Amino acid sequence: MFPWNKIDTVLLDMDGTLLDLHFDNHFWLKLVPQTLCQQRQIPQSEAQQLVESAYAKVFGTLEWYCLEYWQQELDLDIMALHHNLVDRIQLRQDSMPFLSALARHSKRRILVTNAHPHSLALKLKHTDLASGLDEMLSSHTTGYPKEHPQFWRHLFNHFSLDPSRCLFIDDSEPILQAAKKAGVGYQLGIKNPDSQKPHKQFADFPAIDDYHHLLVSLEQAQLG
Numbered sequence: 001m002f003p004w005n006k007i008d009t010v011l012l013d014m015d016g017t018l019l020d021l022h023f024d025n026h027f028w029l030k031l032v033p034q035t036l037c038q039q040r041q042i043p044q045s046e047a048q049q050l051v052e053s054a055y056a057k058v059f060g061t062l063e064w065y066c067l068e069y070w071q072q073e074l075d076l077d078i079m080a081l082h083h084n085l086v087d088r089i090q091l092r093q094d095s096m097p098f099l100s101a102l103a104r105h106s107k108r109r110i111l112v113t114n115a116h117p118h119s120l121a122l123k124l125k126h127t128d129l130a131s132g133l134d135e136m137l138s139s140h141t142t143g144y145p146k147e148h149p150q151f152w153r154h155l156f157n158h159f160s161l162d163p164s165r166c167l168f169i170d171d172s173e174p175i176l177q178a179a180k181k182a183g184v185g186y187q188l189g190i191k192n193p194d195s196q197k198p199h200k201q202f203a204d205f206p207a208i209d210d211y212h213h214l215l216v217s218l219e220q221a222q223l224g
Contacts, residue, residue: 001188001206001213001214001217002167002186002188002214002217003221004105004107004217004218004221005221006165006185007107007165007166007167007185007186008107008108008162008165008166009107009108009109009110009159009161009165009166009167010102010107010108010109010110010166010167010168010169011110011112011155011166011167011168011169011179011184012109012110012111012112012133012168012169013111013112013113013146013168013169013170013171013172013175013190014111014113014115014120014123014129015113015115015171015193016170016171016172016190016193016194017092017169017170017171017190017193018091018092018095018099018111018129018132019089019090019091019092019095019123019127019129020090020091020092020193020194020195021171021193021194022088022090022194022195022196022197023085023088023089023090025194025196025197026085026088027081027082027085027088028051028055031081031084031085032051032070032074032076032081033047033048033050033051034047035076035081036050036051036074036076039075039076051074054073054074060145060147060174061145061147062114062139062140062143062144062145064145065114065115065116065139065140065145066116066140067079067082067116067118067119068116079118082118082119082122083122086122086126089122089123089126089127090127090195091127091128091129092195092211094210094211094212095129095132095211096128096132097211097212097215098211098212098214098215099132099133100132101214101215101218101219102218103132105218105221108134108135109132109133109134109135110133110134110135110136110137110155110159111129111133111135111136111137112136112137112139112146112155112168113136113137113138113139114138114139114140114145114146115138116138116140117138117140117141120136120138135159137155137158137159139151142154142155146170146175146178146179147174147175147178148178149178149181149182151178152178152179152182152183152184153182156182156183163182163183163184163185164183164184164185165185166184166185166186167184167185167186167187167188168184168186168187168188169187169188169189169190170187170188170189170190171189171190171193171200173189173202173203173204173205176188176189176202176204176205177204187205187206188205188206188207188208189202189205189206189207189208190207190208190209191207191208191209192209
């Protein structure tokens with residue numbers, strides 16, 4: 001699928017790419033509206049509409065991913081709610097075998113996520129993900145989300161990367177597009193970010209539903 005001899009670094013999104021997106025979807029689309037409904041004594045439909053319009057207002061910006069922003073905007077203890085759901089934080093079953101294979105083939109593994117540092121720390125605490133990574137970067141430390149070209153400039157400089165020799169894997173097509181525009185050589189989509197939802201379709205990028213599809217080409221590249 002990819003010319004592995006031309007790829008030094010694999011840039012990996014976290015939620016939906018290495019972790020099951022079910023945790024985040026359940027949290028933001030179910031738990032938050034339910035909590036608002038109870039706290040404000042309003043109908044469930046009104047709470048749902050309230051959060052959906054609040055989300056839409058800042059979609060694709062750094063605020064959309066910022067826990068402090070939502071704590072203030074919704075007047076909810078977002079971190080406490082996160083801790084109530086930690087049993088739902090799960091690695092994708094195919095993530096660690098893939099990350100281990102990348103290490104065996106001397107590919108640098110860098111996590112690039114829009115997740116807030118508090119959310120990132122919680123997920124690292126409750127999974128083995130950190131053991132499969134060489135470096136990590138939250139967009140909040142750059143001041144720009146992955147949708148913004150400045151994020152990519154910061155990433156390349158910070159880790160001294162040649163973008164043309166990077167593969168970027170993400171479950172969001174707009175973010176894959178941003179990476180391509182920034183000069184990342186190769187992009188790959190994830191069709192099944194949430195294990196509880198139907199597969200997604202990608203229009204402009206190759207996409208897979210299981211990292212084992214890549215393991216074969218990795219092994220063949222090594223043999224070649």
